[in-house]
Amino acid sequence: MAGFTLLALLGVLAGAGPYLTRWSWTGVDVTAFSEPPSADHWFGTTAAGRDVYAIALRGLRRSLVIGLLVASAATSLAGITGAVAGYLGGWADRLLLWVIDLLLVFPPFLIAAVLSRVFAGRAGTAVLLTCLMWMLTARAVRSATRALRDEGYVLAARQLGAPALVIVLRHVLPNLTSLLLADATLNAGAAIIGEAGLSYFGFGVRPPDVSLGTLIADGAPAATVFPWLFLPPVILLILILLAVDLAGSGLRGPSDTASFRERR
Template sequence: MLDEMPAPDATAVITDVVHSAKPVSRLRLVMARLRSTPRFWVGIIGLGAIILWAIFGLVPNAWNYTDLDIYNMGSSPSRLHWFGTSDIGEDIYAQTIVGLRKSLIIGLLVGPLAAIVAGVVGAVAGYLGGWWDRVIVWVIDLLLVLPSLFLFILLSPIFKQLSWVALIFLLAGFGWMIMARVIRAQTRSLRERDFIKAARFMGVDTWTIIRRHVLPNVSSLLIIDATLGVGAAILSETTLSFFGFGIQAPDVSLGTLLAAGQSAAATRPWLFIFPAAILVFTVLSASLVGDALRDAVDPTSGVNRD
């Protein structure tokens, strides 16, 4: 009886399996890749821990960053001062947390802000083309060849009179050009897609097409750029503050702490080691998250890394 039953058609079986399988969205696919990436977990746990420490780290500490302990000036780490004190009795632990807060705020604002500028400028240049494209590309190329460090030095007297918030816009203003070129190239290919042509044929205005169709399709690149930009912005701010062109006293950042402790790195290493270790850990954690996110969106960018 069984021998008389017709054998199932292989093509029909494959078709049934394909149609029965639920389509996997791009977001779920990216999240699945992230969950299987060890460096993503290392980076996100490290970054989360450093943010929580920056928020709540002063709670168990008895000293404010402006307090002076005249009886323990230049003392090494102890139960009273966990990271030691400076030459005038400042608590290095409290100053490190306050400096970390300032650096984190700058990094977490500069990265997304620069990505937004890159997305808008690149999408406008790539979609409109013509003289819009030529002018925007000329501006991007000009900003890329300008020595940004020298401009920061020249503008530092002006920013000394302003709030440190001005440094956020300055760093974001020089951190969007490369990604803008990438977004421009992606947009030039997107504008020839059928759904963009259909929107134009239906009379949808240019800015609506860019907002609803172009930017969502390049959002993964912008998210990666914003994530990687956080670590880069923290490092840039620290460098500027280290050389005296960024955060100015009485404000504190990791850069000002490193600048204050570099001369005593050999004799009183706690003045330099603790801020430097926190800086390396923060930038490394943010870079690991951005690197894992980039590989999850584009698996060909990091083949056989893990």
């Protein structure tokens, strides 16, 4: 509950926060350059006279959207792939496992950096992170499906002539909802870290748009001189990761969370 409450508060801040100030994230105050926090600029201003509060909330909104998109897409892809592999078994299971193991061999950050020029922008970054994050969850879903495929309701559906895809979608995946929801929250945290890391090194969101990663990269060189440029995006990123970790740990349970982190 603490995790979801914090996520909800961050979502409200990202959505409604920009309307609490008269400065937009693209606006420039020609009378305030590198100014510390004040009544007019709550988080201070940049060297170009832009409001740090408005820019930080823009980055927060971008990071939350990318995390939500990647978590939803990666968990859906992993759920369907892992459930099909675990239910069918045989050559289909071996083929899908071979694909998963092959993708796990490649270093994800290096692949993301190489392909970042092709998958440019917010949507491209979300697609790229989705392609690199679904494999471990798929293996967990496959193992859970193998334990479910001999359950009475699955055998009854099979005896009634239900197609394999229908059984997977209507009987197997609904019984894995708690697993998928927990993994989705943890995937969201991993996606936000991945996006922030890519943007920090110039491979993710690019100017003129911003994200928490680009803001941290811009503020890091002047962190000791102008801390208001560096601390707001760092604190927001920490709060997001804390929220999704608490939510995911609460959904999964202590023992399952420990085993999941070992797989990670």
